Amino acid sequence: MLGPLAAGLVLALAAAPLTVAGAGPAAAAGSGSAAEPVGAAQGAGASVITPTPQKQTARSDSVRITSTVDVVTGASTDEASLSLVKKTLRAAGASHLAVGPKTHGHNRLAVHVGGPGENSSSAAALDALGVEGPKCLAAEGYVLAAGGAHGDSAGRVVLSGVDATGTYYAARSLEQVLPRRAHAGATVRGLTVRDWPATPVRGTIEGFYGTPWSQAARLDQMDFYGTHKMNIYVYSPKDDAYLREKWRDPYPADQLARIKQLVERATANHVEFTYALSPGLSVCYSSEEDIKALVTKLETIRDIGVRQFAVPLDDISYTDWNCDADRTRFGTGGGAAGSAQSYLLNEVNKRFIKAHEGAKPLQMVPTEYYDVTPSPYKSALSEQLDKDVLVEWTGVGVVAPTMTVAQARAAKEVFGHSILTWDNYPVNDYATDRLLLGPFNGREKGLAEQVAGITANPMIQPYASKLALSTVADYTWNDEAYDADRSYRAAVREMAGGKPDVERALRAFTDVNHSSSLNKQEAPELSSVISRYWEGKGSSRALTAALRELRDAPRVLRSSLQDKGFVEDASPWLDSARAWGTATLTALDMVEQAKAGHGAAAWAARQKLPGLVAKAKAPVYVDMKGAKIPVTVGEGVLDTFVTRALTEQGKELGLPPQPVGQSGMGVYSGNVPDRMTDGDDATYFWSGAAAAKDDWVGVDLGSDRPVDGITVEMAKSGSEDDYLHQGVLEYSSDNRTWHEVASFKDQPDVTAKAPAGTTARYVRARATADQTSWVVVREFRVTGAGTPTVTGDPPAASGSSQGAVADGNTATTYRGSRAPRQGESLRIALDRAEQVRTVTVLAPEGASGGTAASVRIRVDGEWKTLGRTDGAYTRLTAHHASTVDAVRLVWGSGASEAPVISEVIVG
Known part of the structure; x- marks a missing residue:
């Protein structure tokens, strides 16, 4: 039905007494006020019946699984029910089943299978237990009773359905009640269940x-x-x-x-x-x-x-x-x-x-x-x-x-x-x-x-x-x-098959595949642990344990989950979950290393993250037509954790906050607003419906910052009409008062210059008219007027730029087009002079000798040497805070390879 038009229990009974209306006099009288769980083998813990019965009670008596069990049937006892009862009794330890219309001895457990229309013996057996029959229950209802009657030494069990299906459902409940034992002898607490379906x-x-x-x-x-x-x-x-x-x-x-x-x-x-x-x-x-x-x-x-x-x-x-x-x-x-x-x-x-x-x-x-x-x-x-x-x-x-x-x-x-x-x-x-x-x-x-x-x-x-x-x-x-x-x-x-390690793994995996139109929150359990961590109420140890559980869950499920069909169905999602577990653990380690002052270790972890996130996004589901669809796991939780971790470690480094995509519209099929600011033109935000007047897309710059240019690239191949057809570009410092920069109409790609001196935290494109098409935004970019100017030598290699060393983004890198020559340097002129306490120089792990440089700052027109770069991470301190207007990297003599610098951070 979701085709062209669309997008085209468990009740573990506690020791407290249960009051059951209409359960029959002996059943009510037999309810213990401090009974062990109904149906539990003594010492074996609570039983469960699922779906939750309408009415059930514990009895004070019990039944014993004997080696020979009399299975009492009638002329028309349901075959499926009988087969299931026999299988259940054998699993409980009975080695011989005497099947027929009567019992053979008081020292054997007797199990009566069939309601009034199937087996005439069940009515008398229920009377002996003091339990009312199923006559007044709804279709497919049943009575399941287990307990001792006068003269019984092992007790009796009665499965009495309103109809054959009711008896079958009684057998399904009995299957859950009886223990699984290799040998007879288990004693099972008595119970009475009167049950029927609410929905026909x-x-x-x-x-x-x-x-x-x-x-x-x-x-x-x-x-x-x-x-x-x-x-x-x-x-x-x-x-x-x-x-x-x-x-x-x-x-x-x-x-x-x-x-x-x-x-x-x-x-x-x-x-x-x-x-x-x-x-x-x-x-x-x-x-x-x-x-x-x-x-x-x-x-x-x-x-x-x-x-x-x-x-x-x-x-x-x-x-x-x-x-x-x-x-x-x-x-x-x-x-x-x-x-x-x-x-x-x-x-x-x-x-x-x-x-x-x-x-x-x-x-x-x-x-x-x-x-x-x-x-x-x-x-x-x-x-x-x-x-x-x-x-x-x-x-x-x-x-x-x-x-x-x-x-x-x-x-x-x-x-x-x-x-x-x-x-x-x-x-x-x-x-x-x-x-x-x-x-x-x-x-x-x-x-x-x-x-x-x-x-x-x-x-x-x-x-x-x-x-x-x-x-x-x-x-x-x-x-x-x-x-x-x-x-x-x-x-x-149930799916875990009673294995605690498999259950934990399955919970971890299902938690990050939880959300839908019916369940709004993704990963409710993991989200809670993450929130406590960011709020300072939870330890990194607790979050590490949760993320390790996620990382290891796919391995546990693949090796130990009995339902291999589930493993096959979920295979690409399992791959993604494992990779996200590794990525988030690395992000957490990065934050903790930064907090501990281990800058080099934090920087090393940060450099691993893009590849780890790409690996987490790589698994695909292949549909019946051969289309490869990247799978989504933990959306808005795992990716958001990595993004925030990068922001938090960026603060330690002194980086400005990175823009975050936002929208007032719903989202279609996981194409979230963050994809507008990920620097990847192949990903995009996609609204979940047509845009109405005053719907918007935009970015939060994280703080009030200079704004120079705004570019919004909309629509995509196959959805050429999915863009804001009529609207305005606006900016705001408080998310309440907005100032217009430019208007646009019927332009999938919109570019505008902000007035000189503009500062803003929020920038958006807002629709000024209703439209029938949805909205795709591939990229939403805001450039700042206060960006440092970078000049010098060697020139940047093709695909790189010198400006990458001071653009506030460690993911972009300056790569020289050749080895530096004697006396060459790279100069970063700040937008305005500012007090500087540290200069941090970041290079990719494994960067060659061409990166080695003397780091100098210009104070009152005079260049002063702070020190030399040393490997991928160098943080140099100015002993007395100085007012600096430029920083210079003077390359070492004799370098044979081109320099590579990710970022120079002045703070």
């Missing part, structure tokens, strides 16, 4: 654009959904041409067999495989032939076991008909499109869905799926579409940052139908440089009461999607108990 339909829709999932990944997803009590998967991959372009054509046998394999795996996991056929690109709504073709195609899919169907009509034009007959019959405009779609869907509903007894409601995706604004199109659907058709809706926005109860009510009202949400999270087809690994967030509690179901659109990366999807499962099962952070911690813990 819960799951995912494979509806993204971009590289499709593999068959193996889809099969793996079915298992994942079953484990997490999700009950729907909507098959709508964009690579299946028989869903869209070839929707009329029958599937080749091998492709149909692959779909059948998915259906069977879904069924085994109690997941409803939903087939979504999208005819909108070519269908003639009024055509009897096309209606028959549509029904015939759906019949062939029903024949392989599919029982739920959808007809999405999203991401198509409804102003251009595919046949003249539709224009004749329905007219033109949105209302006509709504009428045409309603006619087609009603015919499918009548001829196909209602022709099969017990068929599930037809689903559809409207062309206007992303708001609650009344329109002729929505009115037509509301009035003409059969009322039992479910309408899918993405919320207010294609990617809705929030979704509220009021919005869902408005959607039901404006569409006039029950709503199934198509939630575009964690989908990343509109931001393929990102992994969106944060939790499901911004969805109001109570939303489940307003909608028929919630489906999430996953990422292009199926295995990496699991973390966010785990939290979707938690929310949709029990939104009232949902806590995004707690749910996410549990998801990370």
